[in-house]
Amino acid sequence: MASTTKRIPMTSLTETVVCSALTMVLPTDGKAPEWVQLLPAGSVQPNDGRPGWSLKDAGAVIVASMTAAPRGLLAIDYDHAADIAVPKGGTAPAAGWITGLEGRNDGIWAKVDWTVPGARAIASKEYRFLSPSFLHTPDRVITRIIGAGLTNRPALTMLPALASSQGDTMNPTLLAVLEALGLPGDADQTTVLATITKLKGGTSTATAAAIPDPALYVPRTLYDQASVALASMRSNLSDEQAVAKVDAAICAGKMTPAQRDWGLALCRQNPNSFDTFTNVAPAVFANLSRDLVPGFTPVEHAASGRLTADQLALCTSMNLDPAEFAKNL
Structure with missing residues (x-):
């Protein structure tokens, strides 16, 4: 029926x-x-x-x-x-x-x-x-x-x-709705509407609770943009540090200018390996560096001989006089 x-x-x-x-x-x-x-x-x-x-x-x-x-x-x-x-x-x-x-x-x-x-x-x-x-x-x-x-x-x-x-x-669809609401088949209109209103209120509360706090979260697009910018800054900073370290090593006579590209590649890929190299390498090319590196003076050479590769790199990156820097050690 x-x-x-x-x-x-x-x-x-x-x-x-x-x-x-x-x-x-x-x-x-x-x-x-x-x-x-x-x-x-x-x-x-x-x-x-x-x-x-x-x-x-x-x-x-x-x-x-x-x-x-x-x-x-x-x-x-x-x-x-x-x-x-x-x-x-x-x-x-x-x-x-x-x-x-x-x-x-x-x-x-x-x-x-x-x-x-x-x-x-x-x-x-x-x-x-x-x-x-x-x-x-x-x-x-x-x-x-x-x-x-x-x-x-x-x-x-x-x-x-x-x-x-x-x-x-009773209409089978309505009967199924009443069953889903946990109500008997003879439930009156007031009871059904009250139950639905209660459920809607709970849904609204849950939805509001699910909205992220803007003070704690940012939109994904902004996050991605910031991540790209930060990665670029880190890349530029790492590149500047590599150039400074390699130039400092050349000035210290640890490397020849002809080895600059090799030194840059090593320093960018594995900074620790480059530091290990400069720390143990003798300054056998000091005279060559003095002749080939513009602005390199014997005073700078003397000072650079007492500075580590990291210290020389710091002087180069901060535009400091290695000799003056050495006086303060």
Whole structure:
């Protein structure tokens, strides 16, 4: 059995569809009746063990039913196909169309415009009963008629009304939502909305907590830019230090000017290895350095002979006079 849902103000969250709850025996005189009874007045009790329903305000039910009816028509199908087969991908051809509803002392009656196959099914006694589909509140008050179906499985024999025993159920999607919220199937609208509001509040709090503190974090683009700039600065600084160390080693006579490119490559790749080399290498090229290195004087040579390669590199990088620097050691 299929079902539909819609909100009802105040009293409950949904209306539930019942199909095949009541039965009216169709005439057997070979004619499809123009008027058929859909609902009895007052209390409605099926004989299949389900709780009954009540028709408290026939006028309100008629107004609600026809207002919601597409183009003022409610379909009568076969075996409640619109409620059962259509949700599963099936079809629901009409056996007739309800064009009007009327409240009488004994309940609600419908005026029907039968299709040729529908009239033939009744005249040939292929179908003997008519069953309405209607909506009701959780306290089982009938609120709206949504159609009817020809059927041969009556569930109510208290009236000249028919119903097959399909039962009633809540919309399965809504039932799944209530289950996901941890609520019972009969939860009212207030409870459901309160639960959803609470969950939304928790989500907002969690989302706010997930926003990073701008005082502790920076955007990734800024971080990448800063990393590139820092790497460039370090590269430039390392290159300047390598040049200073190599030139200082040449000035100290540890290397010849012809070895400058080799010294730069070694110092840039492995500064510690270069330092080890300059620390143990004798100043055998001091005179050559004095002649080939511009601005190199004997005083500088004397001073440089007493300075280590690192000290000479420091003097070069800071534009210090090696001799003056040596005086302060």
